[in-house]
Structures are given as C-alpha cells and as structure tokens.
Amino acid sequence: MNWTRFRILDFEVLAVPVLHDNFIYLVCHNGEAVLIDAGEAKPVFTTLEKENLQLLDILITHSHHDHVGGCRAIVDRQGVQSTSPGVASAEFPVLGTVCRSISTPGHMAVHKIYCFPELGILFTGDTLINGACGRLLGGTAEQLFDSLQRIKTLPDETRVFGGHDYLADNMEFALSIAPDNAEMQARLDLYRKDPAAAIFATLAEEKKTNPFLRVDTVREFAELRRRKDRF
Numbered sequence: 084m085n086w087t088r089f090r091i092l093d094f095e096v097l098a099v100p101v102l103h104d105n106f107i108y109l110v111c112h113n114g115e116a117v118l119i120d121a122g123e124a125k126p127v128f129t130t131l132e133k134e135n136l137q138l139l140d141i142l143i144t145h146s147h148h149d150h151v152g153g154c155r156a157i158v159d160r161q162g163v164q165s166t167s168p169g170v171a172s173a174e175f176p177v178l179g180t181v182c183r184s185i186s187t188p189g190h191m192a193v194h195k196i197y198c199f200p201e202l203g204i205l206f207t208g209d210t211l212i213n214g215a216c217g218r219l220l221g222g223t224a225e226q227l228f229d230s231l232q233r234i235k236t237l238p239d240e241t242r243v244f245g246g247h248d249y250l251a252d253n254m255e256f257a258l259s260i261a262p263d264n265a266e267m268q269a270r271l272d273l274y275r276k277d278p279a280a281a282i283f284a285t286l287a288e289e290k291k292t293n294p295f296l297r298v299d300t301v302r303e304f305a306e307l308r309r310r311k312d313r314f
C-alpha cells in the first residue's frame with residue numbers, strides 16, 4: 084500500500100505504511116508536521132523530504148518496538164522532542180490547532196491516543212486497531228473495555244487512524260461473530276477494492292463494524308478478546 088493522503092480543512096494527514104503492517108501518521112499544516120508513532124525512521128525522512136515538511140514533534144502512543152523503533156534516529160536527525168505515552172493526559176496547541184492526549188490503557192498498561200477535535204481526527208495506536216482492538220499485552224480487559232468506551236464518547240464523525248493494517252483479518256473475525264452483518268461484509272468488500280477507504284473509517288462506521296465496540300459488558304468484551312486471540 085502507498086501513502087494515503089487525507090485533506091481536512093487546510094490540514095493534511097499522511098498515512099505512511101512502515102515495517103510489515105504498521106502505519107505512522109504525519110499531520111501537516113503550512114509546511115510543518117507532527118508525527119504520530121515512529122516504528123521506522125527512513126520512511127519518515129523520505130516523506131519529510133518529498134513533502135518539504137519541517138517536523139515539530141513526535142507523539143508516541145505506546146512503547147512497543149513497532150511504534151517507537153525509529154524514534155531515536157528521528158529525534159537525533161531532526162532535533163525534535165518526542166512525547167512519551169507516559170505523560171499525563173493533556174490538551175496542548177500544535178500546528179495552530181489543539182491536540183488532546185487521552186489515556187487508554189489496556190493493550191499496554193500505559194497507552195495514549197491523540198485526538199485533534201477541531202479536525203475531527205483520532206490516532207488510536209493499538210487501542211482501537213481499525214475493525215478491532217489490540218491484544219492484552221500488559222493491561223487488563225477492564226482497562227481496554229473502559230478505554231474503548233471512552234473512545235465511543237467522541238463525535239461519530241471522527242475519523243479513526245489506528246496503528247496497523249489488519250482490516251481484512253479483523254472483518255473476517257467480525258463476520259465469524261455476526262455472519263449476517265451486511266455492513267461488516269461491505270467493509271471487507273471495500274477493502275479488496277480500496278483498502279484505505281475501508282481502513283480509515285469514521286467512528287460511526289467503527290461502531291457498526293467493530294465487534295469490540297458492540298459489546299456492553301467487560302465480561303462479553305473479555306470473551307470476545309479471547310476468541311480473537313485464537314482466531
């Protein structure tokens with residue numbers, strides 16, 4: 084998959100595939116950019132050069148190597164700082180807009196997601212991976228369920244950018260739970276024609292097709308997560 088470019092007002096989001104199936108993201112405005120996650124450095128350097136962008140900051144969702152492996156090289160070469168997922172939830176100005184970091188433990192004990200409310204975009208790392216959620220690798224089912232509930236309170240039109248391209252597998256799992264769900268099938272069909280359009284859905288679309296947003300209790304959530312681990 085190539086880069087995907089989303090235009091939002093006079094901002095752009097570039098979704099850059101790195102490593103085997105990760106995404107990193109650049110939010111760009113007036114020649115400046117912030118990076119969300121840094122699994123690999125080289126594609127970041129290439130993108131910054133090609134797009135003539137100055138990097139201001141790196142926002143890290145969580146400390147798994149496929150999200151931070153390129154961070155040190157980028158910090159050293161670009162002379163920027165990175166924002167650790169360990170800092171407290173906060174709202175801060177960036178690129179002439181506002182970014183809100185929200186604590187969403189569960190995939191790991193420490194995990195942040197980054198919301199740009201004025202732009203209606205949300206970067207969810209491995210908390211909400213489009214069409215599903217991350218595994219429990221350090222956090223608890225209660226934490227991850229609560230974190231997903233928190234995400235569900237954001238506006239429905241919010242566009243969601245997760246940490247991986249797992250959509251085909253995620254929709255196949257979703258359909259194994261709800262075989263007659265036409266919206267899940269349509270999202271899977273769309274993925275085969277236009278992967279980016281299917282992956283980077285709105286929260287409203289996620290609520291219809293992501294089984295982990297469709298359970299009401301921690302108990303159901305934990306059972307679903309166990310089933311996905313075995314899928």
Ligand SMILES: [Fe+2]
Binds near residue numbers: 145190209217
């Ligand atoms: Fe992860």
